[in-house]
Amino acid sequence: MPSEPAPRGSAPPDAVLRRLSGYARLTPEEEALLRQVTARPVLVPARTELVRDGEAAPRPQVLVEGWACRQRLLADGRRQIVVVLLPGDLIGLDLRRRSLPFGSVAALTQAQICEASPLRERAAAHGTAPGHETGLAAALRQAREMEEIWLVNQVVRLGRQTAYERVAHFLLELRERLAAVDRVHDDRFSFPITQEVLADALGLSVVHMNRTMQQLRRDGLIEQRATAITLRDVPALVSIADYAITDRAGAPGA
Amino acid sequence: MPSEPAPRGSAPPDAVLRRLSGYARLTPEEEALLRQVTARPVLVPARTELVRDGEAAPRPQVLVEGWACRQRLLADGRRQIVVVLLPGDLIGLDLRRRSLPFGSVAALTQAQICEASPLRERAAAHGTAPGHETGLAAALRQAREMEEIWLVNQVVRLGRQTAYERVAHFLLELRERLAAVDRVHDDRFSFPITQEVLADALGLSVVHMNRTMQQLRRDGLIEQRATAITLRDVPALVSIADYAITDRAGAPGA
DNA sequence: CGATATGTTGACTTTAGTCAACCAGTGTGG
DNA sequence: CCACACTGGTTGACTAAAGTCAACATATCG
Secondary structure (H helix, E strand, O other): OOOEOOOOOOOOOOHHHHHHHHHOOOOHHHHHHHHHHOOOOEEEOOOOEEEOOOOOOOOOEEEEEOOEEEEEEOOOOOEEEEEEEOOOOEEOOOOOOOOOOOOEEEEOOOEEEEEOHHHHHHHHHOOOOOOOOOHHHHHHHHHHHHHHHHHHHHHHHHHHOOHHHHHHHHHHHHHHHHHOOOOOEOOEEEOOOOHHHHHHHHOOOHHHHHHHHHHHHHOOOEEEEOOEEEEOOHHHHHHHHOOOOOOHHHOOOO | OOOEOOOOOOOOOOHHHHHHHHHOOOOHHHHHHHHHHOOOOEEEOOOOEEEOOOOOOOOOEEEEEOOEEEEEEOOOOOEEEEEEEOOOOEEOOOOOOOOOOOOEEEEOOOEEEEEOHHHHHHHHHOOOOOOOOOHHHHHHHHHHHHHHHHHHHHHHHHHHOOHHHHHHHHHHHHHHHHHOOOOOEOOEEEOOOOHHHHHHHHOOOHHHHHHHHHHHHHOOOEEEEOOEEEEOOHHHHHHHHOOOOOOHHHOOOO
16 A cells, blocks of 8 residues: 655645535634645555455545545455545544444545544534534534435435436436536546446446447437546436436536 | 324334344433333324435434335336335434435334434433443444445345345345344244335336245245245355345344 | 235346457557 | 557347236235
8 A cells, every 4th residue: 555645736626625614614723624634645546445344443534536436245256336435525434333344445546545533533522512513523424414315326226227327317426526526617527437337336237338328428418538528418317317416515606 | 194092012012122222232211211212102004204305304213113114216106215114223313414315214014103302312412422422322323334234235236136136135134134123033024015115125126026036935045924924044045145244233042 | 896905927028238359548578 | 669468448149137018816805
């Protein structure tokens, strides 16, 4: 697990701060804490395992840059990606009481990670007034609620939608989530994963995934160039996928 | 929403107490509170909607008897059951900050429900020392963690398992969960749902569901009589489903 | 006794998976 | 420089899993 310095690129900085302050008003101290926590990201290559499956008390981490996922492997090698993690997402922030098969967490691309225990500690110490949490504690709770929504979305996609619908739905979810960290412009965003990964996320074979993407392209719904994707007709995609907007904060206007 | 008295049957009483005390040691006061909360269950018929989808702040409830589910409906009528809820399960215990599409909660059978706000309040007031919650607060957290595991299980079933494997996996999960509330004897338990419900839970058509159950029966893996089911060969089912035991508490010995 | 709900069956269609090959881009070492 | 291996995307031919439609069976219930 290499730990190079911190190649802060041209990308919109501090996805984590952006995410969390979209969920609740943070105090200046909390913002400072966030900046401090994300100041020295560790660079890890794709496929790095960030949390082992069943690990009892994974250290809290934040994903500052790059994509990752929670996944579960079956004995015969089949893989199911449970949820994709994007810049600004939290990993292992809720402390866990037992060793349970939540799935492992792995980087899907090269990624920048930060240790985030201070966030958990600060949230536990402040703003946990029953019924009306404030600041960081409220934001972390909201982040957890969003992750639960993504899980429910995933269940519905896998259980009741066709391949075509699944991809449309998934792309819309990505757009919404990435918009919340200011990484979508004109319905275009970075899309750094292979069709194999996509297939494992959406419960399809690679070949069928490929054909489904082609169909979406032919239908003028998406456009892919290099490692970026453009959603060319969001209303049509929404209609195909029966997509319900969840996050008002990350709406187009941003 | 009828509210008849409280037909305490012959069933093992107080599934909720059993569940929660399996997760953490409760104080006598907490046990008393649980008994008090579950003393006067409300009887609701099958199909009662207990929580509407997107409801901002559902009241906390506990399912004392009967089965229910969280589900999401697509515009064209397709239904996906996200998670099945069993006696002792909690509904809407985590307070929610926004109105989000978590899915609606509905009774699958006639069910007994209790208002459970006192549990949330007590847990918020006591035992929330950061990092090492105690008593009820710890038990509620554990219950939440278990529900997340069930969601992950559901994703893996739907995304990467065949119909046959899905059913095997689901039955094993039910067995484990029901065992935790002492409702499994000799791998036999009450199974009060129709094949249509099962199909909506496992992302299959009713017809295919039917054929898959038949196959499991023919293979001597399960036996159904009236509204009860027996798992005749748990090790074989575990092997077919690639099932990972999650809950040591609810193991056979009980 | 119909009326309804659930389970079952057969015939057929559709969706998605499998296998194998091939292509384009990339990078490597000789 | 080129042969080579490697990855990721693409294609065609075929198979298998699951869905659809329609009919029928069975049970319960008022």
